[in-house]
Amino acid sequence: MNFDRIKEKLEILADAAKYDVSCASSGSTRKNKNKGLGNSSGMGICHSYTEDGRCVSLLKILLTNHCIFDCAYCVTRKSNDIKRAAFKVQEVVDLTIQFYRRNYIEGLFLSSGIFKNPDTTMERLVQVAKKLREEENFNGYIHLKSIPGASDELMREAGLYADRLSVNIEIPTEQGLKQLAPDKNREDFIKPMRKVKQEIQLYRSEKKKFRHTPVYAPAGQSTQMIIGATGESDAQIMYTSAYFYKQFRMKRVYYSGYIPISYDPRLPMIGTEVPMMRENRLYQTDWLLRFYGFDIRELLNKEHPNLDMDIDPKLSWALRNLSFFPIDINTADKQWLARIPGVGMKSVHKILTGRKHQTIRWHDLQKMGIAMNRAKYFIHCPGTPYDFKDRTSSQIKGLILGHTTSKYHKTYNGQLNLFENATTSLTLSS
């Protein structure tokens, strides 16, 4: 191995791959076989965390950052003047194995710029995965990027070696995509996604008939959207997301706050703050849809096209629907317990099992780890020191915000100041 050359490539190609946020290494069923290397049947493991607080679970690299496309939002776009590099197939295989053996990683996340054409690129990615599985008997996690426009045959092959496949739709709206990536169209993203979905369904039905059906992408597929690059609303993002969850049975949709990397006038200026708070609220909404039984229309609609930044989406929904509260902890159904602000699904489970044995009282709730500062305004249970009065939603919101300090406080201040400036300028002009 030529370490110096590898070092140079690794630096360039890891740097270029870091904007892909997916780091999941869970959900696969691949077990160690024939005393080979690796096992990805358990839960995902984050082996380290970078200084930005994101987890490092997979060796996330591009095969190459040469690209024939010129998407404005992307660092590796053709017109960007940066150093280019390309790994050989064997180099990626060696790096993955060596890192895996030292317990640095759970596996490989391989993506690539598109060189020559989509099929050549996809073929090369599949080669890496194939080599790892067949020559190295590697049973760790492999996440391959589906290259937009790749053929169905290649997508079928990719799923036989990879645990997860993903295509990033990147821009939530079709109109935004036209603006920022004129040479790409939505259909190219959809095509491999549809194929993977069909193959997964086929695998599931075949599996029932034949026990030895070769496993196909056991950890499913995911996608990613860039947030805050094209001025889209939260509703637009989440409706698109809900569509992908439903139509393509996505395991995950990731939201990635746009990090300014270009002076392109179509995009936010370099130095613009990354919308991390917004990203967080979108993930919270995503969770409410997938695990809490909320419908997207309850959370975002014509009257409320954007999420509140200062409070979480569940609290925000509860404040708009005070008539459903208070909820009785000892009698309410699971789905209603899940709707109480400050109560997570784990606490719901604890309440359900706990109340089979005894009446749940106020101090029991505190011990379960429920965020009582929020929950107390919405529940009813014996032993409560809180005096339940008819309060308006703005009173409750004020009380809750008065008692919480957020790590994002800085961000609200920025927004509030902006607002104040706007009102002053309005008064001046009138």
Place this chain on the structure above:
Amino acid sequence: MLLKYDFTFEGLLTAVFMMYDEKIKDLQLLRPEQSQPSLFSDMEYIITDDSKASRVWKGIAKKGGVRTQQLLYRVFLSELPQMEALILSFLRVFFQTQGTVVKNPAHPLTSKLLEIQKMIGREKHRMDAFVRFMQTKEGWYVATIAPDFNVLPLNVTHFKNRYADQHWLLYDVKRNYGFFYDQEKVQEVQLALESTAPLTHHIKTFCLSEEETRFQELWKLYFDSTNITSRKNMKLHLQHVPKRYWKYLTEKQPILKK
């Protein structure tokens, strides 16, 4: 009554057996290194008896299943000062209620045990994640750890399933024992060292394979390149990787030049 036991899990179960067999009401257990708090209280040693221990172990399984067994074993591994007292009082209630108490997470004893189990689970998971193997000249993969709780026995299956085709040694330098896997089976081992503290240093200085430091450099480089500076969030970083774990992490070490 104050009794001294050998600080093994079997010893603890033997004590439980005696508590019922000899109808001891106020049993308190001391570890070998603990001195006797009062000069005049009676003091006896518990002789660990595997058959007695196994009767208690089966009794626990009968009323509470494997999950209760696992819960108690994990709490034992915590080595917390009040661990014995907690397990004894829990088991009294457990047998009294025919095992139902374990199903009630709101019961104060159960909730305390669950809380400790969670701490253990977290530490075990951190070790799965933060162990960094170094390759030795023999081609073995060696890692030293010093976990807050004695979780190493819980990690063994994970590493055995994962690294089935390589020799590895996981060594707890704090408790001076470890597990060695030779591609066939896992064995508990104890290295004959006068002091265990410099073991990691010894390995790094004398035992590493030719290429080991080069791969460490590559990993460190990868770790730095994958960071997004404009999203820097040290508070979150430290929450995920508290400083006490940095000593394990290759990416947090200065590179040793050979």
